[in-house]
Amino acid sequence: xxxxxxxxxxxxxxxxxxxxxxxxxxxxxxxxxxxxxxxxxxxxxxxxxxxxxxxxxxxxxxxxxxxxxxxxxxxxxxxxxxxxxxxxxxxxxxxxxxxxxxxxxxxxxxxxxxxxxxxxxxxxxxxxxxxxxxxxxxxxxxxxxxxxxxxxxxxxxxxxxxxxxxxxxxxxxxxxxxxxxxxxxxxxxxxxxxxxxxxxxxxxxxxxxxxxxxxxxxxxxxxxxxxxxxxxxxxxxxxxxxxxxxxxxxxxxxxxxxxxxxx
Numbered sequence: 001x002x003x004x005x006x007x008x009x010x011x012x013x014x015x016x017x018x019x020x021x022x023x024x025x026x027x028x029x030x031x032x033x034x035x036x037x038x039x040x041x042x043x044x045x046x047x048x049x050x051x052x053x054x055x056x057x058x059x060x061x062x063x064x065x066x067x068x069x070x071x072x073x074x075x076x077x078x079x080x081x082x083x084x085x086x087x088x089x090x091x092x093x094x095x096x097x098x099x100x101x102x103x104x105x106x107x108x109x110x111x112x113x114x115x116x117x118x119x120x121x122x123x124x125x126x127x128x129x130x131x132x133x134x135x136x137x138x139x140x141x142x143x144x145x146x147x148x149x150x151x152x153x154x155x156x157x158x159x160x161x162x163x164x165x166x167x168x169x170x171x172x173x174x175x176x177x178x179x180x181x182x183x184x185x186x187x188x189x190x191x192x193x194x195x196x197x198x199x200x201x202x203x204x205x206x207x208x209x210x211x212x213x214x215x216x217x218x219x220x221x222x223x224x225x226x227x228x229x230x231x232x233x234x235x236x237x238x239x240x241x242x243x244x245x246x247x248x249x250x251x252x253x254x255x256x257x258x259x260x261x262x263x
Contacts, residue, residue: 010118010187012036039116043104051100072100076246083250087257094133095253098126099246106186106238110231117241118186120179127178130249138256149259178248185241189234196230199223 015038018031054069062070076096080088102117109115116122138146150167151160200223 010115010190012119035114036116036119036122039105039108039112039114040122042112043101043108043116046108047100047104079246080250083247084254084257088250091250091253091257095246095249098130098249099242102126102182102245103239103242106242107235109186109190110234110238115186115190117182118190120183123183124175124179126182126245127175130178130252131175134252134256137253138259141256142259145259146256149255174248174252178245182241182245185237189230189237193227193230193234196223196226200227 012034014030014032014034016033018033020028020030022028050065051069054066057066059066073096076099077089077092080092080095082088084091105116105122109117135146138149142148150164150171152163152167155163
């Protein structure tokens with residue numbers, strides 16, 4: 001019955017078990033190469049292979065593969081430059097790496113039996129990396145002036161006591177919103193796909209065993225159509241969630257890069 005469980009597809013399983021070790025501050029923990037590691041490795045190799053293919057034989061008139069690579073590159077370059085400004089070029093590698101890695105894992109999640117970005121620990125790691133870079137840049141460029149981020153310009157002095165806590169809490173919630181948005185969309189979409197696919201199999205199974213007579217096969221058409229529609233929607237969501245993550249990353253970086261410049 002595990003295969004019919006819509007949550008079973010998100011279960012992390014050990015492929016290679018390295019046993020237990022004692023780690024400082026963490027204690028005794030298991031070390032293993034899991035299906036999550038395998039999916040991330042495949043995504044990494046797919047990105048490296050694709051970008052190598054795109055850049056290995058550049059032409060003035062690009063072919064299809066080169067055109068796709070250039071469009072993705074140009075899209076994120078325009079995004080970082082448009083939101084952050086001229087400093088965006090320096091941060092482009094980080095934003096493009098996040099975007100391409102998340103996009104690759106989202107797409108592979110539609111092809112494999114495991115979706116890495118449906119794991120909150122993974123999406124939270126990306127969020128922590130983003131906010132960590134925001135803090136590093138914020139303090140490196142502005143020193144203690146970084147705290148001006150929580151005092152928006154134009155706020156009257158008598159409202160500061162209310163606005164500052166709200167801005168501070170909003171800043172602390174950013175990693176959670178980054179992680180939960182990606183996690184929730186990928187988890188929900190794949191659960192819906194699994195449920196409707198289960199309806200198709202169940203109805204056809206009942207037909208084969210004579211449970212519904214000839215009504216089972218026509219009845220399976222509707223959930224099958226939903227599976228096709230949801231698959232197309234999930235392909236769009238896979239791209240949009242990677243793009244949204246990149247957009248929000250640029251917005252958060254812009255807050256500290258252009259702090260005090262009225263940008």
